[in-house]
Amino acid sequence: MSPIGILGNQRSSAVANERMRIPLGQYIFERIVSSGTRTIFGVPGDFNLSLLEHIYNPEVALKGIKWIGTCNELNAAYAADGYSRYTNKIGCLITTLGVGELSALNGIAGAFAEDVKILHIVGVAPSQFYEGSAQSSHNVHHLVPAVFDSNIHAPNHRVYRDMVDKRVSCSSLFLDDISSACDQIDTVISDIYRYSKPGYIFIPADFTDKLVDARNLEKRPAILLRDVVSGFCINDHKCQELAEYILESMYSSSRPAIIADILCDRYDLTSSLRELVNKTHVWNFASSMGKSILDENNLGFRGVYNGSESQDQVLKDFQTCDFLLHVGVVKNEMNTGHYSYKFSNHSNIVELHPSYVNFIDADTGKNRYVTGQYFFKVLDMMTQMIDPTKLHLGYQESIPSRTQEYCGPPHSSVTHSYLQTHFPKFLSSGDVFVVDTGSFQFGVRDYRFPSDLKYISQSFYLSIGMALPCALGVGLGMQDYPSNHIISSALVQRNYQPRLILCEGDGAAQMTIQELTSFLRYKVPIDLFIWNNGGYTVERAIKGPNRPYNDIMAWEWTELLRVFGDPKLENSVSQKVSSADQMSELLKTFRSSDKRSKLVRLVEVMLGVMDFPEQLKAMAIACRH
Amino acid sequence: MSPIGILGNQRSSAVANERMRIPLGQYIFERIVSSGTRTIFGVPGDFNLSLLEHIYNPEVALKGIKWIGTCNELNAAYAADGYSRYTNKIGCLITTLGVGELSALNGIAGAFAEDVKILHIVGVAPSQFYEGSAQSSHNVHHLVPAVFDSNIHAPNHRVYRDMVDKRVSCSSLFLDDISSACDQIDTVISDIYRYSKPGYIFIPADFTDKLVDARNLEKRPAILLRDVVSGFCINDHKCQELAEYILESMYSSSRPAIIADILCDRYDLTSSLRELVNKTHVWNFASSMGKSILDENNLGFRGVYNGSESQDQVLKDFQTCDFLLHVGVVKNEMNTGHYSYKFSNHSNIVELHPSYVNFIDADTGKNRYVTGQYFFKVLDMMTQMIDPTKLHLGYQESIPSRTQEYCGPPHSSVTHSYLQTHFPKFLSSGDVFVVDTGSFQFGVRDYRFPSDLKYISQSFYLSIGMALPCALGVGLGMQDYPSNHIISSALVQRNYQPRLILCEGDGAAQMTIQELTSFLRYKVPIDLFIWNNGGYTVERAIKGPNRPYNDIMAWEWTELLRVFGDPKLENSVSQKVSSADQMSELLKTFRSSDKRSKLVRLVEVMLGVMDFPEQLKAMAIACRH
Incomplete structure (x- = not known):
């Protein structure tokens, strides 16, 4: 009895047999969808085009897979990270050999450090260049040559794999045997779920069209977190x-x-x-x-x-x-x-x-x-x-710790102490709140969140600029899996449209700012708060408060969305806030919109250069050497 | 007899002895200056602040060293690469553990692949966390934890060094012995010149203030290319x-x-x-x-x-x-x-x-x-x-190959064939011409350049987006070493102010666009041509001419400089060119300015989506799998 029979598939055996031989590229995308991932991030490159073509295979397209091209590969990695943090599925990105994959590496390392599930697929040079072939001595573009005398010694086609293997990935596969490719791919995906860490698949450009036996897709129609983990x-x-x-x-x-x-x-x-x-x-x-x-x-x-x-x-x-x-x-x-x-x-x-x-x-x-x-x-x-x-619940009476309310004179300008009091009230149950590494992040620790708010922040690896592309991934995850994070049934019944809210500092924002364009391009509404404090305040808190190395260039933040794809301001609004009154008014207006806004809303908030939350102090002291 | 005596230094022996003990951070910067590098690129981070502080040591500052903060670390690496390509000195960048250094890695790999001299200094966690200490099991931020069971197993503080060592660097030093630090640092710098490849120094944050014997600086007052190479x-x-x-x-x-x-x-x-x-x-x-x-x-x-x-x-x-x-x-x-x-x-x-x-x-x-x-x-x-x-010069008579002149009807729009005829005439002897990876690059191969034009292009590793930050490094190199590339004495006598010219495609530009701000910030005049062909034409030539993966978002390119730091347009001009007539006019105007313009001039040139130079075809065919 064929596995298809077991699964009760009614297709005839002939069709089934034909169906069992599909191009490897198709297999990969079908497998990715079957693992819960519906959005793939990345940048095209010479060695991944043949793979990307399979996204347009009707059988793949039918499954609703989405390609999200980002402005660069680091941003793709951050976005995949955000997608996974939100959906708890695997965030997937596709890059090309060397130039692409290495650009993405810091994003992968961050995911690794914070146990985020990422599949990084790298299109590499075709197999005609590998060991044993006449062309094996060739230095192909995007690949670093041998360290010494590279005119004489052949390059190592696995050099980048060797870099990440068992350092920033739990599982890495350099495909060189087409006959076992499907099994090996499935293993990487299982490993990613099992260890909740990034995994890699390096796929030679000429492998994507090779036919493989796709029965794994029928034998194991889905590879998902719970199944994988319970298997062990x-x-x-x-x-x-x-x-x-x-x-x-x-x-x-x-x-x-x-x-x-x-x-x-x-x-x-x-x-x-x-x-x-x-x-x-x-x-x-x-x-x-x-x-x-x-x-x-x-x-x-x-x-x-x-x-x-x-x-x-x-x-x-x-x-x-x-x-x-x-x-x-x-x-x-x-x-x-x-x-x-x-x-x-x-x-x-x-x-x-x-x-x-x-x-x-x-x-x-x-x-x-x-x-x-x-x-x-x-x-x-x-x-x-x-x-x-x-159970014995013999606790001493005590008042649970609440967010410290500011009790001084009314704020004229926006300060972290103002934010500590007022920003939490802006958040609603059901919202997804993404916060970048920076001074603001340290205050959030002591917010009292509403019940079904999902908080996403890279709070150990601490790579500034990560949050903007990460939020793109989160927003696309929210499109693929609406209300995925909402546990209270009341909210689901109320049909609340969760908002995506992002806060980051200006220094961090400059790192990855081009990805702002993708919120417009892929219609991902967001409320983005940029804290304009004239540079790297989180570093100033540690050392060099007045040093030029902590300064950045002053930008016209509220003009960015116009430049990045919304010239007529049809899909975005941008505002600059300089006083506490303005900020209070804005938060009220933003919050009152009953339905989730369809807009990308950017708010530039002026903060003092040396203003930072109390909670940053311990960290700052620990970092002084 | 002391080495100072040998060198004829007149300072008293007491002063000399005191002078011989300087903080390691100071030693590093003095050594860097003594190797010909006057500009340092990078981004501050928790573990490099203590090093950066030494830039402001009066003895270092006196030597005219310049800190150039870039928007992110990849851009810093590209800029350091450009600085070295232009000056033939070592391009130097400073980043912080993990988040910074890994972001820069693709830039380092590109320099490695193309034999560019870069010193990448990474500030790492203080030595109190290393093997044998009570805190050695601690997972510090920015550092990836052990692959499995990181709550139990200590992290490897050398993990990132292990990744780059002998893969994308010719020499890498993780400082753990202060007594030999100076010698080891000198070795890395010598190696970089010897092999013309990137080298790394990882420096624990607490090492920068430790005193070292600085006599190397007196014994060997300079480490420069020719000395190093002739030594072997x-x-x-x-x-x-x-x-x-x-x-x-x-x-x-x-x-x-x-x-x-x-x-x-x-x-x-x-x-x-x-x-x-x-x-x-x-x-x-x-x-x-x-x-x-x-x-x-x-x-x-x-x-x-x-x-x-x-x-x-x-x-x-x-x-x-x-x-x-x-x-x-x-x-x-x-x-x-x-x-x-x-x-x-x-x-x-x-x-x-x-x-x-x-x-x-x-x-x-x-x-x-x-x-x-x-x-x-x-x-x-x-x-x-x-x-x-x-010598016998028995060549057959032949007309040397010249740039193919276009002979069709007059161009109404700008095309690559138009550019092939007209762009070379725009270039003057003495100019520095930086070209990004992309379709345009392939046509440049057959330009006939003026005598003392310096051409800079990453034409093997081919990382798109590299050229913009690279040009920043080139421009700063031109400030440090004016006319470094000019061999003809006539030009030097004429006191020609070399122009910096950069050409790149729109898809490439989006990758690293934030660095445009640094041309304004650091007053680096440039003529920047952005070929607006609606995406990745170099990939369209290979595969997927109409695929969305080769599309990008349309931007208001001519508004960028206003947003990125020149709101009143005092230091920049931006123009959009849609026809061949406009382009011819513009090239004429730009070229005629006798003195080098002090402005950042950005020209957006509209090109056809599928228009690319003939010379790209061979590459495109080779890349089809």
Whole structure:
């Protein structure tokens, strides 16, 4: 019996057999769609054109795949990153050998550092140039020659793959065997979901038209996160044992707490975790990177715990807890307040991670790792099994930490302290809020977000300029998967049109500004706030407040959209805001539009050169050398 | 006796000793200046601020070093590349760990592929985080964590160095020993000159203020190309033997010829080679990449030889020669007409290369390599020793190939065929002409340049968008080293103010457009021609002429300078040209300004979407897979 028969496909066997041989390029795009990705970013180049042609294959086009050409490849990588952060599918970009792929590399490294699922497909030179051929000594364009005596020594066609392999990718495939290509491609895609990290496929330009046996598409019609991950989590008994053990530990504590961390988001466990919190009413915290995973309006939410860099009340609350379940834990200096987590004595800590469960004794600091992929199943089981009546919620009365309200005289100009008070009110449940690396970002940590707001920020790798193209990817993800991030059914019923909001500084904006054009080109509405503080204030906070190296050129920000594709201002509005009154008025107007605006709205906000949020100080001190 | 004594320094020994201990940051900048670099490009970042501070050390500032902040790091790398291509000194850029350095990587790879001297200094995390320390397990921002289980396994602080080492750099140094730092830094700088390739120095943020023994600066007050290279070319006797042998071979031929290739330029041998040509009147050709090394108006200049992709007359002329001296040879598909060099039977070929001399027998194709660094000395000796009376110049009469003049009806619109006829006339001796990768570039190959025009184009690696920031670096190099490229004394006497001219396509321009602001910021006058053909025509020529992936967004190009820093149009003019008449008028006006204009002049030229030069066809066919 053929696999098609098993799947109940009614097509005749002859048709089926024919269907089974398709060009590799077609296979790749069908596989990408079957993994949940509907938008592909990139830039055409000599060695990927033959691949791109397959996007226009009717069978591929039928599936609604979309090509989004960006202005350059770094922006494509950032956009793919944003697409994945929003959709939790794989963000895909296609570049060409060398010139394209290397331009994108910083975007890939950022995704790698922050566990974002990206597939980077690189069109490389055709196989006629590889080892053993008459042309193998040829130096082809876009490829770096051998280090020494490149007139004599052949180039290494895998040189760029060697650079990224096991450094900024969890899986990288240089296709040189057409017969196993489909299996190998599927493995890369599975790996990306499994490890939530970028993967690479290098495809020789002449391979894209070669016919392959496409039965994998029938045998495995979809490769999606949950399937992949559950495939590695086979020991149900062990999972149950772990879930029970953790629950017992929780029941026996007096003041249990949960910390939501970023891998909850990456492994699509937000709903499950929110359910656990809602069922139990235990105190809960977000890590710095895990912000917006939890409903920040749930009764027990205490704020963002970031070690010694937390708000005072959060610090106090955290240390009164005697059991901590840290879900989706990621340890880095930005996410742990420079490794300053402190637990109360005698507390037990359990870390849930995609590849282990760790039991920490707070007194001794000793770890006991149970390695294995138990993450989502243990969390799911706990959520199902928990008996809230067995919990002791003996918390001391305390007022959950709220955003610090500014109490001085009325603001005449816009300051970070003004923003800290007023910007959170601008955000609505359902919105997607993208924030670039920069001074403003540090204040956002202590916002109290509305329930179903999705917050996206590269808050560990910290590459300035990332957020603008990232937001493009987010916006296109919102088109492909509307309301993907909305958990509360009330919002879905209300038919709320989520807004995409982006905040970034002027220095960051200059890095990647050309991509602004793509919001117009691909009709991605956005509210973009550019903080004009005359340069790199986040660096001024560390060193060189008055140094010219922290200055940038003054631009006419509000003219950009006109120049970048909207000469008649039909699809955009741009405004400059210099006073707090103006800003308050603008936020009110922007927020009041009932339906999501179809416009690209750019607001240039004048800020003081040396004005930055309090929360940046700890980071600034840590960075002074 | 102290080295200072040897150098005749009059300062007292006490002062000298004190002077010998300076901060490493200061040492680096003093060393950079002493290597001929006066401008440094880059972007500030958390881990390089402590280094940048030393630029403002009075002893460094005194030497006239200039910091040029670019909008992003890729542009900094391109600019450093341009600075080196023009000055033949080392182009220097400073970035920060990860986010900065990886963004710059494609620029470095391009420089590597085309033998350009770049020093890339990367500020990395302070040494307190390295192996053996209590904080060595910490994941610091900008650094990618370990591939798997990064909560448990420490990151590799050298991960980015491992990526570039021996792949896109000839020398890379991760500073971890302060006592040998100065020697090691000097080695990297020497290596960059020796191999004419990029080198890296990774410097921990806490190292920059550490005191070092700076006596190297006194012992070796300058590290420059000629000193470095001659240091490796010690066997004068062997050089003389080789020079004589080659000359004998040349004398015994009937129709000798010289091909000037790009490494002549990189190793500063342009004057020497021009002198040899002038003395002998032998026929001479440029390789595709070697274009503008020779005075294209010398009597024997026959045009660009690019294998089977040459103009017909060039092909014929080349094959009548029975001796070929190929000076500074680089073999890659773009520089050899896709490896289609063909010699006449029984001819002898001699290749001069920085690391070998190669004797090729045209009949058998056999190579005989004499390895060793004889390059510049052998060429110099030949130039000095040659006796023109011994040469046989039995060339057949032929008319040297000239730019194809268009003979059709008058052009109404601007076309590549119009440009092929009219653009060369716009160029003056002394100008610097930068051309981006793209359709226009392919036609330039067959221009007949004025004598002292310097042509700069990334014509092998072919990264589109490179030329705009590259031209910024060129322009700043022209400020540091005015008339550096001018060999004819007549021009110097005439006090001609060289113009900087840049041509690039609209698709390429969008890649790196923000850097346009820096021409205004740093007062770098330029004539910039943007070919508006609605996208990636160079790709359309290969595949997908009508595919949306080759489209880009239409911009208001002539508004860019106003937005990017010249709101009142005080320092720039921008014009749009739609017809051939307009273009002719504009070229005339632009050319007639006697003094170099102080303005940034941008011209948007409308071209047909599918119009491209004939010369692109061979490349387009080679790229179809």
